[in-house]
Amino acid sequence: MSEVIGLQEIFEQPFYPLNKHVDCVLPEAAITVMEKKYLRGESPEEMFVRVAAAVAKPLQDKMAPEDFEKIRFAFYNIMASRDFMPNSPTLMNAGRAFNQLAACFVVPVEDSMEGIFRDAIADMALIQRTGGGTGFDFSRLRPKGAVVSSTMGESSGPIPFMRAFNACTDTIKQGGARRGANMGILRVDHPDIREFIMLKSDPNEMTNFNLSVAVTDAFMKAVDAGEKYDLVHNGKVYGQEDAVEIWNLIGERAWASGEPGVIFIDKINEKNTLPLLGDIEATNPCGEQPLLPYEACNLGSINLRNMVENGTFNYDKLRALTALAVTYLDCVIDAGNYPLPQITEMARANRKIGLGVMGFADVCYMLEIGYDTAQAVRLAEQIMRCIQSAAKETSNKLGEILGPFPNIAKSVYTHKMRNAAITTIAPTGTISIIAGANYGIEPFFALSYTKKLADTGEIIHFVNEHIETYMQEHNFDPLLADVVKTHIFKNGTIKGVYKAALQVSKGHQDELMAMEDIFVTAQDIAPVDHVHIQAAFQKYTDNAVSKTINFNNNVSIKDIQNILRLAYKSNCKGITVYRDGCRDSQPLKVEKAVAVDPAPLVPLAM
Known part of the structure; x- marks a missing residue:
């Protein structure tokens, strides 16, 4: 009975009725994307009913039927109101055959043919067919020219094997709805780091991968000192590189193509809540979710624009919604199936979730605050601090009621927590369209x-x-x-x-x-102000923040390098930059009209 009472306290939040469905009003753009990606012979309302029932199911045996119905109403209502949306795999798969609900996975790549082809590539295929994105650290693979003891031949290095992962992804259609996505990471002290940095000089290379260099604190110190640093694999020093030269090369390639990105791997591990399980080596495809090998994480995002009422931001509503969203995402861990037994074990032993936001730019516009102002930075910190506080409180309550995550003894926590990590800022692609919000914490790209x-x-x-x-x-x-x-x-x-x-x-x-x-808009905002917003959200986020730092076409390589350094000094966990027009094809582009007839102007339905 204590479990029932405790859970009722979490679910009995203001703003969200527990005895009826709220109206589900969707604009044309939302319905279009839902029909294309999520609906299979069902209406949007029926989709939300399906998902709510599947996600709530783990709590069914913990309370009376009438109380369980209230939970299903709560889960339905936070989605149908478009105040909260889970990641796409949950919308696509909940209550269906795959029932794989997580978005983020990290798969280890061991330094053997069996580890590469039998394990890692096969694991990737099983994950991607159900809608998950995969991250890999290729640093364990021996460098080019290293001796292969079994054949006395020479290793080809990690790059050719990365191409095999990329080719495999080409053949997989995720969940029948989207292509596979990957993150490929190599440590800055790996002997093949130059080849890795240059890999996307050819735009036809690694088209299914985002690439990031795992930059260490030691490397950054070497850059500051203008020193050389060791290239190491498996304890053996293979040579040295000039730190400034490698740093400049990263900046040059980021200027030319937007890749590689950078993750600050030591900053990530400083905040690793499970240090006794090992170091974090990789992230999901967009970089916002650092994970241990074979970990998975399901994501969900709060629609911040719906927290604005009559020109005021409603923090009470945000706290109430956060409590329901954390409970929702915690249920997803048990409600879903996982593609591999190792992932099932890790996901349920660590119970990581990633609650984030979308529509921050909408809030700035609605409150008449410039995105590139100190006021916006303060707003970002206030919003994320509120979410982080309510999320931690809810996870602690769930830990006391349902039990802490099984690996808590190997964690940094001294009190009961249900989840090893709770908050993440994801890029929110199609779920932003459903919610009618701008993507993640990005500014609007165009007006x-x-x-x-x-x-x-x-x-x-x-x-x-x-x-x-x-x-x-x-x-x-x-x-x-x-x-x-x-x-x-x-x-x-x-x-x-x-x-x-x-x-x-x-x-x-x-x-x-x-x-x-x-x-x-994105191009009006100075890159330093982009970083300030990212750092403000990172300050109160367990995992990491997905954010693109936009540059005008005419910036210099030095400008790019300065921003990479600013991100490091601002305690960001990674950074992605994009110079407008640096690729032949880019997803968003602002074009000026030659002549415009204002007659057919109508408001954009968002």
């Missing part, structure tokens, strides 16, 4: 959008809905509103709108000037 109507071929122009709302709330007349929209369409930015508007109206000058500070 204007176009859509081609399938039936007529007509091009419709859209402006970001928050700009529409702002102009309505500040009583912009239709002529002035059209000037603002036309300026955005022609220039791809809000910058300069004050001067443009003065040509037709002398009113709303304060509001127009404020717009240039509030409605900034």
